[in-house]
Every structure is written in structure tokens, then in C-alpha cells.
Amino acid sequence: MIQIRDLSKAFNGTPVLRHVTLAIKAGETMVVMGRSGCGKSVLLKHLIGLLKPDAGSVHVDGIDITQLSGRSLDKLRMKFGMLFQSAALFDSMSVGENVGFALREHTTMSPGAIRKRVQECLEMVGLKGIEALAPSELSGGMRKRVGLARALAMHPEIILYDEPTTGIDPVMADVINRLIVALRDQLKVTSVVVTHDMSSAYKVADRMAMLYNGSILQVGTPEEIRRSANPAVQQFIRGEAEGPIQEGLPDPNAFSRLALGVSAARGKPR
Numbered sequence: 001m002i003q004i005r006d007l008s009k010a011f012n013g014t015p016v017l018r019h020v021t022l023a024i025k026a027g028e029t030m031v032v033m034g035r036s037g038c039g040k041s042v043l044l045k046h047l048i049g050l051l052k053p054d055a056g057s058v059h060v061d062g063i064d065i066t067q068l069s070g071r072s073l074d075k076l077r078m079k080f081g082m083l084f085q086s087a088a089l090f091d092s093m094s095v096g097e098n099v100g101f102a103l104r105e106h107t108t109m110s111p112g113a114i115r116k117r118v119q120e121c122l123e124m125v126g127l128k129g130i131e132a133l134a135p136s137e138l139s140g141g142m143r144k145r146v147g148l149a150r151a152l153a154m155h156p157e158i159i160l161y162d163e164p165t166t167g168i169d170p171v172m173a174d175v176i177n178r179l180i181v182a183l184r185d186q187l188k189v190t191s192v193v194v195t196h197d198m199s200s201a202y203k204v205a206d207r208m209a210m211l212y213n214g215s216i217l218q219v220g221t222p223e224e225i226r227r228s229a230n231p232a233v234q235q236f237i238r239g240e241a242e243g244p245i246q247e248g249l250p251d252p253n254a255f256s257r258l259a260l261g262v263s264a265a266r267g268k269p270r
Contacts, residue, residue, distance in 0.1 A: 001025060001026040001027075001157075002023070002047060002058070002059070002158070002190070003023050003057075003059040004020055004021060004023070004047075004058050005056055005058075006021055006055065006056040006057070007046060007053050007058065008055040008056055009046070017039050017046075017053070018215045019055075019215060020211075020214070020215060022219065024190060024192060025190070027189070028191070028207060029180065029192075029205055029207075030192050030193070030205070030207055030208070030209065031195060031204060031207070032193070032195075033201050033209070033210050033237075034194075034210055034212060034236070035196060035245070036196060038211050038213075038214070039211055040162075040211055043194070044082075044162055047160060048065075048080050048082060049065045049073050049076070049077060053066055063076060078106065078154060079156060080158050081152055081153075081154060082151055082159070082160040082162070083148050083151050083159065083160070083161045083162065083164055084162050085163040085164075085167075089143060089146060089150075094132055095131050096122075099118045099131075099153055100115070100118045101153075102153055103117060103154065106154070119131070121149040122149050124152060125145040125149045125152075125179060126145065126175070126179075127142060130142075139172075140167050141168045141175065141176070144164065145176070148164075157189060157190060158190045161191065161193040162194055163197075164176050164195065165195065165200045173200060177204050180193065181203070191204075193205070198236075201222070207219060208220060208221070210233055212245070217233060218230055218233050232244045
């Protein structure tokens with residue numbers, strides 16, 4: 001369904017993606033995991049044509065999305081639904097207006113048909129009857145689910161999830177995880193989930209890919225990733241400070257040196 005080939009992207013001369021190659025099968029949930037700031041969201045934006053690569057290509061259902069623009073790109077984007085990290089709801093619109101936004105903009109459906117589809121989508125995510133509420137009246141978990149309902153409204157073939165469990169409590173995170181699995185099983189959608197939440201990753205993934213230093217380090221099933229012999233993969237999935245991944249981490253000896261300096265200063269006579 002999606003074929004990423006030798007994809008590279010830099011911002012202001014700083015490489016973010018380096019020759020990324022990844023194949024995503026129709027109907028599967030692919031989890032792209034990695035540290036914050038490693039380029040996961042940048043990769044998602046390439047999949048939907050929000051960013052153009054410096055090199056490489058992204059084929060969606062056999063079509064190179066990097067070569068499209070204007071109406072051709074808009075037409076291909078109709079295959080996608082996207083759940084943004086912050087849900088990205090329009091504050092000036094009600095819940096119902098948010099969910100039905102793409103239907104109003106891109107279809108000729110009647111207002112009555114749009115209302116019915118909005119109700120169906122909200123019911124799918126467990127939020128029946130809240131169409132009149134404003135986004136400001138919703139909890140974080142409800143906002144995420146409304147964002148997911150909006151992503152479902154156009155009957156997408158592919159759903160992109162940007163950190164779907166970030167900023168919500170563990171119980172609601174599990175609700176989101178179960179929804180992702182249910183949508184795969186019941187609607188047969190292809191899903192790409194970017195996350196650094198390993199609990200979520202293991203629950204939703206058919207396969208997992210680790211993005212590290214701008215490249216795909218390893219791809220495999222959850223069990224293959226658990227048994228990986230790669231030390232960087234093991235460090236990440238275990239959440240350990242010690243290991244080959246050190247960029248941005250504090251020097252473990254710095255605190256010891258600071259503590260010794262404080263102790264010495266306290267021991268000096270006044």
C-alpha cells in the first residue's frame with residue numbers, strides 16, 4: 001500500500017531523514033517508533049504530501065505522491081485520515097462541525113447525510129450524542145477520539161496516527177489502542193502509528209520499525225523487536241539511559257562531579 005524509497009530530508013542543512021526505505025502492507029498496522037525529535041512526524045508528513053523530500057520517493061497505491069501537486073495531490077489525500085498529536089480540532093467549531101468538516105469541503109453530501117455520517121463516526125469512537133459540544137468542553141481523551149472520528153469521516157483507506165497516546169492517562173490510552181486495533185480488524189484500514197510509547201506500540205502493531213539517526217534501524221514483528229540483538233533497539237524498548245543512544249542525554253558523571261563540589265564547599269569553614 002505504501003512504499004517509501006530512499007527518502008531524505010534536511011532542514012537548514014541539518015539532516016532529519018537519511019535514505020529511509022520502508023514498505024507498509026495493505027491492511028496492516030505499522031508502528032514507527034523512536035525518540036522524540038527523531039523525525040517520526042516528519043516522515044508522516046511526507047506520506048500525505050505535506051512535505052516534499054530532498055531525495056527519494058513515496059508511492060501510495062502505486063502512485064508517487066512526491067510528484068503530485070494541486071488537484072492530483074488533493075485527490076490522493078482523500079485516501080488518508082490523520083489523527084494529529086494534539087487532535088488539532090477547530091476551536092471555533094462544534095464537535096459535529098469538526099467531524100463533518102471534510103465532508104462539507106470535499107463532497108456533495110446533503111446536510112442530513114453529513115449529520116448521519118458524523119453520528120456514525122462519533123458512535124464508532126464511543127462519543128454518541130456530543131455533536132453540539134465545543135472542543136473546550138472536552139477532556140484530552142475525548143478530543144483525541146473526536147479527532148479520530150474526523151479522520152474516519154471520509155472512509156479512508158489509510159489512517160496516520162501521530163503520537164496517539166501522548167498527553168492522556170493510561171486508561172484512556174488503552175481505549176485509543178483498542179480503537180486502533182478495532183479499526184484495523186473491522187474496517188481493514190492500513191494504519192501508520194508513530195510513537196515512543198512502547199506499551200501502546202506492542203498493543204497495536206503488526207510490525208514495528210525503529211527510526212534512529214534519521215534511518216530505519218530495524219523492522220520486524222513485536223516479538224522480533226523484543227528479541228532484537230541490536231543494542232540501540234534494546235536500549236530504546238527497555239527505556240534505559242545506558243547504551244549506544246546518548247544524543248541529548250546528560251553526562252552521568254556530571255552530577256557526581258557537582259555533588260562532590262557541593263560537598264567540598266559545605267565542608268569549608270566559614
